[in-house]
Amino acid sequence: MNAISSWDEVPLFDREESEAAYWAEYRLEVRLMESSATASNELSDSITITLRIDPRMLARIKRLARSRYLNYQSMIKQWLSERMEQEMRDQKMGNRSANG
Numbered sequence: 001m002n003a004i005s006s007w008d009e010v011p012l013f014d015r016e017e018s019e020a021a022y023w024a025e026y027r028l029e030v031r032l033m034e035s036s037a038t039a040s041n042e043l044s045d046s047i048t049i050t051l052r053i054d055p056r057m058l059a060r061i062k063r064l065a066r067s068r069y070l071n072y073q074s075m076i077k078q079w080l081s082e083r084m085e086q087e088m089r090d091q092k093m094g095n096r097s098a099n100g
Contacts, residue, residue, distance in 0.1 A: 003029045012089060 004010060004026050013019040053061075058072075065072035 002026045005029045005032060007032070012093065 002025060011022070013022065061076065062072045065075040068075065070078075
């Protein structure tokens with residue numbers, strides 16, 4: 001089984017089947033897993049910010065969060081995190097297209 005020492009070595013997958021086949025052949029090195037766990041613990045610290053939102057939009061967000069049994073602030077953070085990851089993937093794919 002091949003070991004991965006950097007997250008940059010993990011390709012982007014177009015299907016779950018492709019990802020499953022990849023992980024059947026590869027594993028993460030222990031150092032990479034440990035550094036990821038450490039980084040996620042460091043990210044658990046947070047700061048308070050002020051964000052102005054239209055009251056009607058906030059009411060809709062709260063209703064949506066309630067329907068999903070989530071705290072609305074946690075849901076907003078989840079949305080931001082998901083979008084940030086998508087933007088980073090898109091940027092990485094753009095760099096790959098430009099380079100080759």
